[in-house]
Amino acid sequence: MTDTSPPAAPSRRRLSLAWLGIVPFALFVGLFLIAPTMKIVIGAFQRADGSFTFENLIGLFTPSILASYWISIKISVASAALGALIGFLMAAAMVLGGLPRVIRAPLLTFSGVASNFAGVPLAFAFLATLGPLGLVTVWLRTEFGINLRAYGFNILSFWGLTITYIFFQIPLMILIITPALDGLKREWREAAQSLGASAVQYWTSVALPILFPSLLGTFALLFANAFGAVATAIALTGSSLNIVPIMLFAQIRGDVLGNPHLGYAMAFGMILITALANILYIWLRMRSERWLK
Numbered sequence: 001m002t003d004t005s006p007p008a009a010p011s012r013r014r015l016s017l018a019w020l021g022i023v024p025f026a027l028f029v030g031l032f033l034i035a036p037t038m039k040i041v042i043g044a045f046q047r048a049d050g051s052f053t054f055e056n057l058i059g060l061f062t063p064s065i066l067a068s069y070w071i072s073i074k075i076s077v078a079s080a081a082l083g084a085l086i087g088f089l090m091a092a093a094m095v096l097g098g099l100p101r102v103i104r105a106p107l108l109t110f111s112g113v114a115s116n117f118a119g120v121p122l123a124f125a126f127l128a129t130l131g132p133l134g135l136v137t138v139w140l141r142t143e144f145g146i147n148l149r150a151y152g153f154n155i156l157s158f159w160g161l162t163i164t165y166i167f168f169q170i171p172l173m174i175l176i177i178t179p180a181l182d183g184l185k186r187e188w189r190e191a192a193q194s195l196g197a198s199a200v201q202y203w204t205s206v207a208l209p210i211l212f213p214s215l216l217g218t219f220a221l222l223f224a225n226a227f228g229a230v231a232t233a234i235a236l237t238g239s240s241l242n243i244v245p246i247m248l249f250a251q252i253r254g255d256v257l258g259n260p261h262l263g264y265a266m267a268f269g270m271i272l273i274t275a276l277a278n279i280l281y282i283w284l285r286m287r288s289e290r291w292l293k
Contacts, residue, residue, distance in 0.1 A: 037271065043264035056265035065247065065266065072227055072244040073273075075158060079165035080222035084215065086166070087173025094174075095181040108178065111171035118168055123235035126164045130155045156240045164236055165226045172225060173218060180214040180288060210288075217284030224277035228270065244270055 047053050059065065094104055129136050132149070140146040154160055184207055192202040208215075230245040239246060244266060251263030 040264050040267045040271065043261050044268040046261055046264075048261065056259075056261050057268075059259075059262050060265055060269055064242070065244075068242045068244045068247045069269065071158070071242065075162050075165065075243065076223045076226040078158075078162045079169050079226045080219050082162070083166050083169025083222050084173050084219045087170040088177055088215065090170070091174045091177045091181055095178060096184070108175065111174045114171040115168050115175060118229060119231035120235040122164065122167060122232050126155060126160075126167075126236065130160070130163070156237045158241070161233060161237060161241060161243075164232060165229060169222050169226065173222060176218045176221065177211075177214060180211055184210065213284040213288035217281040217288065220277045220284070221281040224274040224281070227277070228274050 044056050045052055045054070047055070060069075090107075093099055094107055126134075128134055130148070130153075131137065132155075134155070137148055140148065155164075188206055188210075189202055192206055197205065227244075230249075233241070233243055233245045234249055237243075237246065239250070248263050248266045248270075251258045251266065252260045
């Protein structure tokens with residue numbers, strides 16, 4: 001009888017070669033994510049001479065730093081709430097609203113690009129549009145006599161930064177919530193209609209309870225996305241708005257009055273907040289996937 005079982009050695013070789021495919025990714029994560037994070041965590045518990053201390057963490061509870069965290073949290077909540085609401089309505093119109101299917105691919109493609117459009121280019125775009133001499137600002141003033149500054153709007157203020165963040169929050173919401181909307185089965189709507197439920201009753205009693213974990217988890221992700229946005233805030237507002245990224249930058253940039261290790265502690269606090277938001281998002285996404293499978 002001939003033995004036709006494959007030899008073990010080639011199988012082991014294929015397994016080892018397959019693992020080589022993740023080496024570049026592992027190196028990238030280790031060098032540019034894990035190593036900097038560990039440096040921040042260790043630096044938050046060190047003095048300038050390298051000795052261990054809790055002084056930096058205690059320094060986070062000073063009124064100015066607590067105020068910067070509170071402003072950052074409010075901006076993150078506002079931009080996440082508005083981005084989630086507008087993005088959900090746009091995604092629902094695309095998936096369930098009867099819009100032409102030809103709109104879906106361009107909208108998702110644009111969302112994939114716009115969700116990563118941030119930093120200096122985004123800040124410049126909004127200054128050129130809604131700044132003191134921006135295109136929309138000047139047009140409203142000259143054509144309709146509407147002075148945005150007279151109404152209290154300032155692109156370098158709380159609402160100015162919030163509106164800027166919404167630009168990348170809405171596309172991110174569309175990308176994340178679209179699969180959840182696709183998971184709503186037509187049979188559920190038909191069953192509700194056969195029982196005499198209206199469209200409003202279907203959404204309030206069936207669709208939204210199923211989508212609620214996804215919506216709440218996506219909100220948590222949008223919050224983390226806004227809270228961790230550094231380049232856009234610095235490029236847009238400079239030092240006019242005391243949020244955590246700007247105060248952190250002032251501590252670590254090397255000025256005479258700066259304290260790099262206090263900056264590490266502030267960054268450590270940001271990491272904890274964004275990590276909790278991301279953990280909440282992952283947990284809620286796992287709960288929602290049980291219904292949408």
